[in-house]
Amino acid sequence: xxxxxxxxxxxxxxxxxxxxxxxxxxxxxxxxxxxxxxxxxxxxxxxxxxxxxxxxxxxxxxxxxxxxxxxxxxxxxxxxxxxxxxxxxxxxxxxxxxxxxxxxxxxxxxxxxxxxxxxxxxxxxxxxxxxxxxxxxxxxxxxxxxxxxxxxxxxxxxxxxxxxxxxxxxxxxxxxxxxxxxxxxxxxxxxxxxxxxxxxxxxxxxxxxxxxxxxxxxxxxxxxxxxxxxxxxxxxxxxxxxxxxxxxxxxxxxxxxxxxxxxxxxxxxxxxxxxxxxxxxxxxxxxxxxxxxxxxxxxxxxxxxxxxxxxxxxxxxxxxxxxxxxxxxxxxxxxxxxxxxxxxxxxxxx
Amino acid sequence: xxxxxxxxxxxxxxxxxxxxxxxxxxxxxxxxxxxxxxxxxxxxxxxxxxxxxxxxxxxxxxxxxxxxxxxxxxxxxxxxxxxxxxxxxxxxxxxxxxxxxxxxxxxxxxxxxxxxxxxxxxxxxxxxxxxxxxxxxxxxxxxxxxxxxxxxxxxxxxxxxxxxxxxxxxxxxxxxxxxxxxxxxxxxxxxxxxxxxxxxxxxxxxxxxxxxxxxxxxxxxxxxxxxxxxxxxxxxxxxxxxxxxxxxxxxxxxxxxxxxxxxxxxxxx
Numbered sequence: 001x002x003x004x005x006x007x008x009x010x011x012x013x014x015x016x017x018x019x020x021x022x023x024x025x026x027x028x029x030x031x032x033x034x035x036x037x038x039x040x041x042x043x044x045x046x047x048x049x050x051x052x053x054x055x056x057x058x059x060x061x062x063x064x065x066x067x068x069x070x071x072x073x074x075x076x077x078x079x080x081x082x083x084x085x086x087x088x089x090x091x092x093x094x095x096x097x098x099x100x101x102x103x104x105x106x107x108x109x110x111x112x113x114x115x116x117x118x119x120x121x122x123x124x125x126x127x128x129x130x131x132x133x134x135x136x137x138x139x140x141x142x143x144x145x146x147x148x149x150x151x152x153x154x155x156x157x158x159x160x161x162x163x164x165x166x167x168x169x170x171x172x173x174x175x176x177x178x179x180x181x182x183x184x185x186x187x188x189x190x191x192x193x194x195x196x197x198x199x200x201x202x203x204x205x206x207x208x209x210x211x212x213x214x215x216x217x218x219x220x221x222x223x224x225x226x227x228x229x230x231x232x233x234x235x236x237x238x239x240x241x242x243x244x245x246x247x248x249x250x251x252x253x254x255x256x257x258x259x260x261x262x263x264x265x266x267x268x269x270x271x272x273x274x275x276x277x278x279x280x281x282x283x284x285x286x287x288x289x290x291x292x293x294x295x296x297x298x299x300x301x302x303x304x305x306x307x308x309x310x311x312x313x314x315x316x317x318x319x320x321x322x323x324x325x326x327x328x329x330x331x332x333x334x335x336x337x338x339x340x341x342x343x344x345x346x347x348x349x350x
Numbered sequence: 351x352x353x354x355x356x357x358x359x360x361x362x363x364x365x366x367x368x369x370x371x372x373x374x375x376x377x378x379x380x381x382x383x384x385x386x387x388x389x390x391x392x393x394x395x396x397x398x399x400x401x402x403x404x405x406x407x408x409x410x411x412x413x414x415x416x417x418x419x420x421x422x423x424x425x426x427x428x429x430x431x432x433x434x435x436x437x438x439x440x441x442x443x444x445x446x447x448x449x450x451x452x453x454x455x456x457x458x459x460x461x462x463x464x465x466x467x468x469x470x471x472x473x474x475x476x477x478x479x480x481x482x483x484x485x486x487x488x489x490x491x492x493x494x495x496x497x498x499x500x501x502x503x504x505x506x507x508x509x510x511x512x513x514x515x516x517x518x519x520x521x522x523x524x525x526x527x528x529x530x531x532x533x534x535x536x537x538x539x540x541x542x543x544x545x546x547x548x549x550x551x552x553x554x555x556x557x558x559x560x561x562x563x564x565x566x567x568x569x570x571x572x573x574x575x576x577x578x579x580x581x582x583x584x585x586x587x588x589x590x591x592x593x594x595x596x597x598x599x600x601x602x603x604x605x606x607x608x609x610x611x612x613x614x615x616x617x618x619x
Contacts, residue, residue, distance in 0.1 A: 041616040074370035082575045092577035165480045206503060207554050224503060284507045285518060288547040294519050296507060301519055
């Protein structure tokens with residue numbers, strides 16, 4: 001592009017002189033220095049300054065009122081009062097007023113401070129040159145001399161017994177911190193390897209809390225079961241259900257591809273752990289047409305018609321299957337615990 | 351006979367004849383009338399099946415086969431029951447617009463009478479879940495809290511905590527439950543349409559289905575309470591985080607830019 005095509009206003013002012021037309025016009029990269037300080041209206045006009053002062057004070061006063069409003073709404077509104085506020089809908093009067101007043105109180109402090117700084121505080125430009133990172137030679141020499149004198153005075157080089165025991169003491173002190181890490185335990189020991197399931201435990205429907213019977217479970221249905229004897233208000237209910245939760249589905253036996261799965265099922269009724277083997281999310285997004293089950297956390301997908309094999313996602317191994325059968329009263333029962341630990345892998349899982 | 355004939359002019363003869371005639375009419379009526387009514391019902395039922403068959407041949411047979419036996423384009427309808435038909439056709443999912451990962455809800459093509467006829471025909475192919483009655487699906491008086499419990503245990507994994515729906519694999523999804531009629535929610539639980547597993551009465555009794563419907567009705571809709579403020583689609587931390595980053599932080603950046611763009615100097619340059 002030739003210079004003729006560049007519009008006049010886009011060219012540098014010194015264009016002509018920079019091409020050597022005027023020798024000694026100076027260095028084209030010279031530091032132009034700071035632009036001249038320009039005052040604000042508040043610096044010139046005392047009435048404007050007072051207006052600004054009043055505006056800042058007004059914002060701070062509003063903030064105070066908002067804080068008082070916060071305390072007042074905390075006192076006035078009962079927790080369960082619901083009001084209609086457009087466009088939010090039917091919301092809690094307490095939450096809404098607390099949020100609005102606290103938000104206003106903080107926002108007005110911010111705007112007041114910004115307005116104060118922009119209009120009233122000194123805005124004179126100040127330049128501060130950087131200093132060199134390296135210290136002056138005299139300072140360096142003095143530090144080295146001080147160090148040598150200190151080492152000599154303490155006699156650390158001569159009294160080796162003191163020096164060595166001091167190093168030992170300093171090295172051992174952090175060990176107490178390391179020992180305290182033991183309190184992160186106790187180790188789970190065998191707890192990850194077993195669940196409440198055992199031979200003869202009935203499968204209880206978590207909807208009705210009644211034992212499941214084979215005729216209850218139809219093809220295409222999904223039911224969740226827990227071991228009999230586990231009470232929802234038991235102190236360890238969450239600990240136990242987190243390992244023992246079961247998904248019960250029914251697949252026509254000829255559609256079960258995995259031989260072991262078919263043997264461990266009862267007439268096509270299969271029981272799989274509901275805990276994902278990746279990081280232990282409850283997993284039950286079951287698609288009854290494909291027999292795939294999807295984990296909502298990281299999209300691991302298992303094929304329940306093929307031994308719950310992982311077909312997608314980060315899970316490391318198949319969902320454990322519980323071997324089930326029918327007892328003499330016609331109820332579904334477990335034929336033992338899971339053969340492998342349920343849920344995510346752990347260091348010693350093997 | 352002569353004796354009877356001799357008394358035919360007796361003053362009470364007319365009364366006797368009248369009583370006999372009344373008894374005969376009443377007896378005949380008692381003998382034939384109920385049978386006649388049953389016959390009428392039977393006729394109405396078979397008429398509905400016939401009408402349904404006609405509608406079926408036009409609208410459904412190309413995919414589901416001429417006898418509901420199913421083809422490569424559509425599953426067999428033997429044993430799906432009238433509830434499945436009422437749900438699929440009543441929500442506009444059937445007849446399907448095109449094959450794909452999932453057949454979406456759309457405008458309902460048949461009126462309720464036609465849907466009932468189609469349902470009667472499909473139900474005649476094999477026993478299956480029956481369309482529920484008004485009182486079976488009425489959530490009035492149901493236990494909303496228990497329904498919430500059941501919903502979180504059985505439904506929330508796919509339909510989200512308040513029934514807003516969510517994604518499944520390969521383009522399939524669990525639909526939003528807001529505005530779905532109690533009858534259709536009930537039928538979906540009963541029959542398990544498309545990817546959804548079924549929750550039959552044997553594992554989830556009728557009362558529990560009502561509780562779930564009551565929960566869905568309570569947490570959705572214009573009147574439902576949202577104490578925390580804007581529900582943002584009820585999708586949880588994803589939409590909340592997105593809102594915070596875009597509108598919260600975005601607003602603060604916009605204010606900062608506005609403040610910096612307006613000089614405080616007396617003489618504008």
